[in-house]
Amino acid sequence: MSTFNELGLSQNVLKALTDLGYENPTEIQEKAIPQVLTSDQDLKAFAQTGTGKTAAFSLPILEQINSEDSNTQAIILSPTRELAIQIAKNIDEFSKYLKGVKTLAVYGGSSIEDQIKKLKKGVQIIVGTPGRTVDLINRKQLKLSNIKWLVLDEADEMLNMGFKDELDKILEVTPKHKQTLLFSATFPKEVESIARNYMNNALEISAGKKNKGSDQVSHQYYVVSERNRYAALKRIADVNPDIYSIIFCRTRRETQEVADKLIKDGYNADALHGDLSQAQRDSVMQKFRKKHLQILVATDVAARGLDVNDLTHVINHKLPDQIENYTHRSGRTGRAGKEGISIAIVTGREKGKLRPIERILGKQFVSTPIPTGKEICQNQLLKLIDKVHDIEINEAEINDFLPSIYEKLEGLDREELIKRFVSLEFNTFLSYYQNAPDLNDSDQMRGRDSDSRGKRRDDENMTRFFINIGRKDKLNPARLIGLINEQQIAKNIEIGQIEILDTFSFFELDKNYKDETIASFQENDVDFEGRNVNVEITEKKRSGRSGGGRSRDKNRKDSGSGRRRSSGGKPGSDFKGFGRKRPDSKSAFGSSDKSSKRRKR
Structure with missing residues (x-):
């Protein structure tokens, strides 16, 4: 494996990378950086989400930027404002020791007047969404006639979101002689169309196979009835006490409804979608990055700007309308060398949608039973015990209180103390899942x-x-x-x-x-x-x-x-208190089994 030093980067850039904790380049960085540094040939680069594409195109551009020229030299287009903000932030971090290099993110939902003021002061690198970029061009505030680099990041998603007309307008005002860099995780026909129309003799590189999912991600699916979709979602969350996840929904309304239900049920969750103001979206993302939220419920578009390396799960509350979007969703987890799990919650009729996704990913989904109440309580109990075992004791502060505590607990032996202590926090979970139905029997x-x-x-x-x-x-x-x-x-x-x-x-x-x-x-x-x-x-x-x-x-x-x-001899039936209720009684989720009405013989 090569190092960043071997890729031809300057000491000032290498120093910034060291500060950020970058050690070795990813495969796409290793291939793209030397190519852009040593050639002005157009480039088509394909890599899975989360493999460091931003550094792959921005580092070689930074190496060649003329810091003494305040005119715009590079335009980077991204599908969403969140992603534009994230790219601009990354470039600012990479150029920490490069004097005179300025970067600006331009996007809707923020004051265009403020953005124009900053443009007039001189900015070498613009990161913009297609809509706001066209607006600034029409106002004659953004001039791209002399740019040297045009980057299309997440080109497939820009086309999925209907930005073809905007892309055409932007590309028309750029010079004929420039280097166009197209980066994408998937390769639909529309992306190939852009390459044919706006790129010249483009070199193609890839990290892994086109459209293929990350090797670090395993894929599971749960079959549910439609009425039990949310109940199954809760059980998946509950059986994983350390879950740090994005739940993907197809519409803004669905996103908000699922988030509202989770919040009402006591989860550290929130929603991210296009109906939120920019300030609200920034607030939600900041809380999620700091792990003040365990679960983020999001639309495909809104989640594009999230750069989080430690997600344990991606959950598809419903499968996306477009197959390629599943690759983007699952690519949110299994990043930075860590393993992740991508889960699809489907009804029996939706199972057929998994097959074409499997062909694209080159992987199979594993059928997984919905967790039972017993499994959930066992996992939650063991997590509680781990927390107790690992807690740091503040000896100095607690010593003064110990005599009174010992006096109150006098007469309780070790086993009784453990049972009472565990039950104090565990009883809530226990009572919630008592008599919980088997959702697999749907x-x-x-x-x-x-x-x-x-x-x-x-x-x-x-x-x-x-x-x-x-x-x-x-x-x-x-x-x-x-x-x-x-x-x-x-x-x-x-x-x-x-x-x-x-x-x-x-x-x-x-x-x-x-x-x-x-x-x-x-x-x-x-x-x-x-x-x-x-x-x-x-x-x-x-x-x-x-x-x-x-x-x-x-x-x-x-x-x-x-x-x-079979488990080979170990009793597998639910233990007392976790058996399924009678068919005519309400479950813990308020549903009832109405499928057992008698038929005439």
């Missing part, structure tokens, strides 16, 4: 005959079993899996299709363990909710009709979720 998970990757589940490797308990016995897929695990049939036994009916159910297991399954249930004399459990082998259902000779199988009403892995 309408979207019922009646499916294929698994998450589209393969049929009723294959020849599975044996179908009848069990004499059902929904009226408070059985759901999660509790049935737990019941199977408790029998310790085999380690990592594969569980296939599950069908939960009113008074009985069906499930599939690896056919190699059919005898062990029958023997385990018989020998263990299994009891569930006061009923003796009976398990028998039945024939598989055939396509278009139920299988086997059991009349019970003809009237199945709904089905559970797809193939799973």
